[in-house]
Amino acid sequence: MNIGEAARESGVSAKMIRYYESVGLLPRAQRTESGYRVYRDADVHTLRFIRRARDLGFSMEQITALLTLWRDHGRASADVxxxxxxxxxxxxxxxxxxxxMSRTLRHLADHCHGDARPECPILDDLADGNHAAPARSRKAMN
Amino acid sequence: MNIGEAARESGVSAKMIRYYESVGLLPRAQRTESGYRVYRDADVHTLRFIRRARDLGFSMEQITALLTLWRDHGRASADVxxxxxxxxxxxxxxxxxxxxMSRTLRHLADHCHGDARPECPILDDLADGNHAAPARSRKAMN
DNA sequence: CTTGACCTTCCCATGATTGGAAGGTCCATC
DNA sequence: GATGGACCTTCCAATCATGGGAAGGTCAAG
Structure with missing residues (x-):
């Protein structure tokens, strides 16, 4: 099976399949003599696993760990x-x-007339509100 | 005032101030003879506006629009x-x-023993669950 | 005049994904 | 056996907002 068919069957784009292979999430695929990648049902199964994990918001690093656990039949479910x-x-x-964020913004929007006049509590808040430092995103917390 | 002081007073890093300028979110700052950027209180005010908008999750594109509305004293609050x-x-x-995602995952985790045994409904779901295509993220929907 | 804190520009990395160019392969149809 | 279209390959670039760091210039205090 070609990469395109594997993509169709797994719901993972061919681009991403190649990318996953390049970063080691997938083992290097077998190749035909002319260099085409070849996939079997087991590979599609793995791709679907990855796709499902992505759909649940797992990062690729986490998926690497999940795949390792999946393949390890002696794993402890506690780790998963x-x-x-x-x-x-x-x-x-x-x-x-x-x-x-949406709650704050909804409160502001609720007090905005939303007509042709320029007065706007939303802009007032952005400009002059007395704002505490918000919780930083996890990315920014490192 | 130097960029560092403006950064401290606005809560926007010097790096980001330069970046905002480079992408046109801010007008080009005045410079000293030696090339240092110079900021005044009004600039810090704008920077705080931007920071607050970022904290509320607005994209830079949206902030560009918000800044335009803020500066336009004849705006209609309806637009904001x-x-x-x-x-x-x-x-x-x-x-x-x-x-x-978290709900789904919580259900799965609730049925996982989480002990030394390998059986795990979480991995079972990832591997074989009968999954409908999830709503794609807005980015992916284009 | 040195030191240290500041500033400048420039390039790189992040995470996951898509887009596209340039070129090779496969297969069916003429 | 040639042509065309659908497929494949690799490589590079862009996204979004941000931080890291190098190489070098400036400023003020000692």
């Missing part, structure tokens, strides 16, 4: 669960951050 | 409100997406 729980915490923190 | 509402919708969609 710990990884998942850490991710859940992260997802909830990010969601809470977004909700906090 | 519309921009804000669109952003609120976006924030809520993203938060909902993250919450959906």
């Amino acid at each position: 669960k710990q990884l998942a729980r850490a991710h859940i915490t992260e997802l909830e923190a990010r969601a809470a951050q977004l909700m906090a | 409100k519309q921009l804000a509402r669109a952003h609120i919708t976006e924030l809520e969609a993203r938060a909902a997406q993250l919450m959906a």
Whole structure:
């Protein structure tokens, strides 16, 4: 099976399949004599695993770990669960951050007339609000 | 005032101040004879506006629009409100997406023993779950 | 005049993904 | 056996906002 067919069957784009291979998330694919990558059902299975994990918001680093655990039949489910729980915490923190932003903004928008006049509590807040330092995103916290 | 002081007073890093200038979010700063950027209180005010907007999750494109509206004393508050509402919708969609992920994952984790045994519903789901195509992120929807 | 804190520009890296160029391969149809 | 279109290959660039760091210039105090 060609990369295009593997992409169609797994829901992972051919570009990403090549990329995953290049960064070591996937082993190097077998090649035909002319250099085409060749995939089998087991490979598509792995690709679907990756896609599902991405859909659940796992980073590629986490997926590397998940794949290792998946392949290790002697794994402890505790390790998987710990990884998942850490991710859940992260997802909830990010969601809470977004909700906090939207809540603040909704309060401001609720007090904005939204007509032809220029007075606007939203701009007033941006310009002069008395703002505490917000929680920094995880990326910025490093 | 130097860029460092403006950074300290506004909470925007010197790096970002230069970057905002380079992409046209800020007008080119005045310079001393030796080439140092010079800032005044009004500039710090603008920087704080930008920082606050970033803290509320606005993109730089949206901030460009917000700054234009802020400077336009004849603006209609409806325009500001519309921009804000669109952003609120976006924030809520993203938060909902993250919450959906965390909910799914929590269900899976709740059924994982999390002990030394290898059986794990989390990995089972990733590997074989019957998964519908999830809502793609806005970036991916284009 | 040295030292240290500041400033300048320039390039690179992040994470995951897409886009596109330039060129080779495969296969079916004429 | 040639042509064309669909596929594949690699490589480079861009996204978005930010930080890191190098190489070099400036400023003020001692």
